[in-house]
Amino acid sequence: MRIAGVMTGTSFDAIDVAICDIQPEGDRDAVSLFAFKSFPFQERTQELLRHVVHADMSLEQLSDLAFVLAREYAEAIRDIEREHSTSVEAVAIHGQTIWHHPPYSTWQIGSGPALSALLARTVVSDFRSADVALGGQGAPLVPIFDHATLCKPSTCRVALNIGGMANLTLLPPACSIETLQAFDTGPGNVWIDAGTRLTFGKHYDKDGAIARAGRIIAPMLAEMQSMPYFSVQPPKSTGRELFTLQEAQRLITKYSQPSSPLEDVVSTMTELTAWSIADHIHRYAPVTKEIIISGGGSQNSFLLERLEAQLIENQMPTKLVVHEHWQEKEAMAFAYLGFLTLSGRPGNVPSVTGATKMAVLGSVSSQHVL
Amino acid sequence: MRIAGVMTGTSFDAIDVAICDIQPEGDRDAVSLFAFKSFPFQERTQELLRHVVHADMSLEQLSDLAFVLAREYAEAIRDIEREHSTSVEAVAIHGQTIWHHPPYSTWQIGSGPALSALLARTVVSDFRSADVALGGQGAPLVPIFDHATLCKPSTCRVALNIGGMANLTLLPPACSIETLQAFDTGPGNVWIDAGTRLTFGKHYDKDGAIARAGRIIAPMLAEMQSMPYFSVQPPKSTGRELFTLQEAQRLITKYSQPSSPLEDVVSTMTELTAWSIADHIHRYAPVTKEIIISGGGSQNSFLLERLEAQLIENQMPTKLVVHEHWQEKEAMAFAYLGFLTLSGRPGNVPSVTGATKMAVLGSVSSQHVL
Numbered sequence: 001m002r003i004a005g006v007m008t009g010t011s012f013d014a015i016d017v018a019i020c021d022i023q024p025e026g027d028r029d030a031v032s033l034f035a036f037k038s039f040p041f042q043e044r045t046q047e048l049l050r051h052v053v054h055a056d057m058s059l060e061q062l063s064d065l066a067f068v069l070a071r072e073y074a075e076a077i078r079d080i081e082r083e084h085s086t087s088v089e090a091v092a093i094h095g096q097t098i099w100h101h102p103p104y105s106t107w108q109i110g111s112g113p114a115l116s117a118l119l120a121r122t123v124v125s126d127f128r129s130a131d132v133a134l135g136g137q138g139a140p141l142v143p144i145f146d147h148a149t150l151c152k153p154s155t156c157r158v159a160l161n162i163g164g165m166a167n168l169t170l171l172p173p174a175c176s177i178e179t180l181q182a183f184d185t186g187p188g189n190v191w192i193d194a195g196t197r198l199t200f201g202k203h204y205d206k207d208g209a210i211a212r213a214g215r216i217i218a219p220m221l222a223e224m225q226s227m228p229y230f231s232v233q234p235p236k237s238t239g240r241e242l243f244t245l246q247e248a249q250r251l252i253t254k255y256s257q258p259s260s261p262l263e264d265v266v267s268t269m270t271e272l273t274a275w276s277i278a279d280h281i282h283r284y285a286p287v288t289k290e291i292i293i294s295g296g297g298s299q300n301s302f303l304l305e306r307l308e309a310q311l312i313e314n315q316m317p318t319k320l321v322v323h324e325h326w327q328e329k330e331a332m333a334f335a336y337l338g339f340l341t342l343s344g345r346p347g348n349v350p351s352v353t354g355a356t357k358m359a360v361l362g363s364v365s366s367q368h369v370l
Numbered sequence: 371m372r373i374a375g376v377m378t379g380t381s382f383d384a385i386d387v388a389i390c391d392i393q394p395e396g397d398r399d400a401v402s403l404f405a406f407k408s409f410p411f412q413e414r415t416q417e418l419l420r421h422v423v424h425a426d427m428s429l430e431q432l433s434d435l436a437f438v439l440a441r442e443y444a445e446a447i448r449d450i451e452r453e454h455s456t457s458v459e460a461v462a463i464h465g466q467t468i469w470h471h472p473p474y475s476t477w478q479i480g481s482g483p484a485l486s487a488l489l490a491r492t493v494v495s496d497f498r499s500a501d502v503a504l505g506g507q508g509a510p511l512v513p514i515f516d517h518a519t520l521c522k523p524s525t526c527r528v529a530l531n532i533g534g535m536a537n538l539t540l541l542p543p544a545c546s547i548e549t550l551q552a553f554d555t556g557p558g559n560v561w562i563d564a565g566t567r568l569t570f571g572k573h574y575d576k577d578g579a580i581a582r583a584g585r586i587i588a589p590m591l592a593e594m595q596s597m598p599y600f601s602v603q604p605p606k607s608t609g610r611e612l613f614t615l616q617e618a619q620r621l622i623t624k625y626s627q628p629s630s631p632l633e634d635v636v637s638t639m640t641e642l643t644a645w646s647i648a649d650h651i652h653r654y655a656p657v658t659k660e661i662i663i664s665g666g667g668s669q670n671s672f673l674l675e676r677l678e679a680q681l682i683e684n685q686m687p688t689k690l691v692v693h694e695h696w697q698e699k700e701a702m703a704f705a706y707l708g709f710l711t712l713s714g715r716p717g718n719v720p721s722v723t724g725a726t727k728m729a730v731l732g733s734v735s736s737q738h739v740l
Contacts (some may be wrong), residue, residue: 060471064474066477067499117504126481130735363734364734365500365730
């Protein structure tokens with residue numbers, strides 16, 4: 001099945017489309033990336049999206065937003081299909097998360113039926129609601145994709161995604177879905193970015209160049225390492241509500257000396273990130289041989305060096321591998337989740353989300369006979 | 371297929387569940403009602419729903435409402451299944467309309483994926499979005515059900531629903547879906563109810579008893595008959611935004627004499643309703659032999675008498691028949707629309723809604739292999 005996965009993250013900047021070819025092979029599924037493209041949102045849509053998280057919108061604006069997004073997704077699919085002279089069988093959309101509050105509700109906006117009508121194609125949407133209705137966190141949903149694509153018969157691996165937050169999927173040799181473990185280790189890029197913005201006014205520390213030029217502020221690192229989240233047992237998840245810009249500002253003001261270089265702040269944030277990832281891997285997957293890294297943080301070579309150094313300190317000579325599709329992986333995962341739904345197979349992993357049972361996720365709008 | 375249709379109308383009072391047995395028979399579909407029950411909304415849900423139309427709600431409240439409704443629907447389905455010792459194959463939910471503004475968007479809230487997970491059953495939801503995305507009004511959707519269940523090979527019929535508004539589906543002998551006509555004739559119960567409330571303080575004129583005791587105020591009737599909506603060519607649709615309580619109040623104040631009986635107001639409103647229905651049938655379906663009447667207005671015997679009298683004035687000796695499922699019909703229609711979607715068949719009628727083409731409506735969440 002050739003299926004497009006459409007992911008729009010919390011930064012509201014772009015629609016990522018990954019066209020994948022997926023087919024069952026024996027007891028696993030083979031997923032290969034056929035094409036990928038990132039489409040910047042229309043200026044007006046981006047404004048609408050920024051508005052929605054800062055202020056309550058009217059019913060009219062929210063209702064229209066679901067259709068505006070469907071129209072933008074339709075344009076993106078048409079564009080990538082034209083560019084690659086192909087036609088997908090189905091489209092799986094994550095939608096834009098505008099509210100996520102398990103166990104009460106979750107809300108990924110973007111109309112599946114409207115998109116299906118516009119494209120005359122099968123659309124799968126609304127992947128998180130079923131898991132939340134079953135008492136789960138509705139997240140993370142990527143682990144089942146990690147399991148399908150990264151699990152090896154005899155190698156202990158970890159899939160690490162370094163986005164705003166950092167999360168792990170533990171992949172012991174030939175692991176079963178039923179016992180899969182996945183959780184957030186804490187900050188990914190969020191505090192490195194915060195430190196860079198608050199000191200150098202830049203959006204992010206490109207390739208870790210700033211951090212590489214600084215030194216670790218030991219008492220600042222120690223205070224951050226003592227945050228309770230790091231010692232909580234998994235499954236656990238966190239977000240920007242715990243690792244805020246305000247808290248980063250407070251720590252920087254407290255520990256940064258006027259005489260000391262500003263780079264030190266970024267070094268210390270990078271060290272915290274590397275330490276928290278390595279510490280969780282050491283505690284929960286000590287025999288890991290390979291870490292497959294995706295997300296924007298995989299492009300920060302200094303962060304990866306520090307992660308490797310931290311693992312070696314823990315007697316873990318682990319190989320770090322940047323995922324060949326480090327940028328495309330999340331959109332690919334939603335193409336795969338769409339494939340599972342269309343195959344009548346569950347997509348959530350109760351040991352990971354906390355749901356009471358597995359469920360076929362999402363909702364299918366189809367212009368074909370089912 | 372045994373399928374439950376779940377309808378919640380704009381009065382926010384109850385969840386109507388109609389369990390239907392549906393199967394294709396030759397070139398038509400046979401639909402029979404197996405069970406029906408109306409479940410009053412929980413007090414808290416009703417409050418939420420009333421709130422949503424009067425004031426904008428927060429993202430949290432709206433997100434939660436979609437799940438609260440799913441939980442109430444699940445309870446209703448479990449209850450009716452228990453009572454009748456049956457199990458439905460699928461559930462089709464209309465959801466609660468909280469915004470409807472074609473061609474921009476439409477919004478029926480109530481989570482299909484959550485309901486599917488809670489019941490471990492196939493759920494079809496969100497029936498109006500595809501039609502609106504294709505430039506249609508997203509309404510009415512009942513005509514395809516009227517066509518399937520009421521069309522006769524050699525009799526010219528009209529399906530008349532008298533709810534808040536009154537609408538017609540014209541069913542010439544052996545009519546095809548492609549040329550189907552359906553439209554709103556104007557007020558159904560809305561102004562009879564308004565007149566009754568403003569004069570007698572009652573919710574509605576039971577069986578037309580008040581109107582039966584009054585006389586028509588001729589100049590008031592004439593002013594109402596001159597409203598432009600009545601002379602507009604179909605397809606057309608209207609709502610409470612045109613036939614408001616305020617306008618009813620204005621007319622009553624203008625024409626009601628202190629010396630004349632209050633019943634006259636209700637008589638005149640009833641006459642307007644009967645006249646506008648009869649006039650449209652006379653203009654657009656003059657050879658109609660039978661009118662099959664559903665909705666609350668079908669229980670107002672005085673209204674039906676006046677309708678018959680108006681038709682006779684137009685030389686139409688038409689037979690009026692109250693639909694055997696006058697109350698259950700709309701929920702049954704959504705069971706049928708769900709059946710169409712699950713069969714991969716379109717549910718909208720472009721000649722009725724104005725959409726550019728037919729579409730398989732809605733979105734399917736399934737805990738079975740599709």
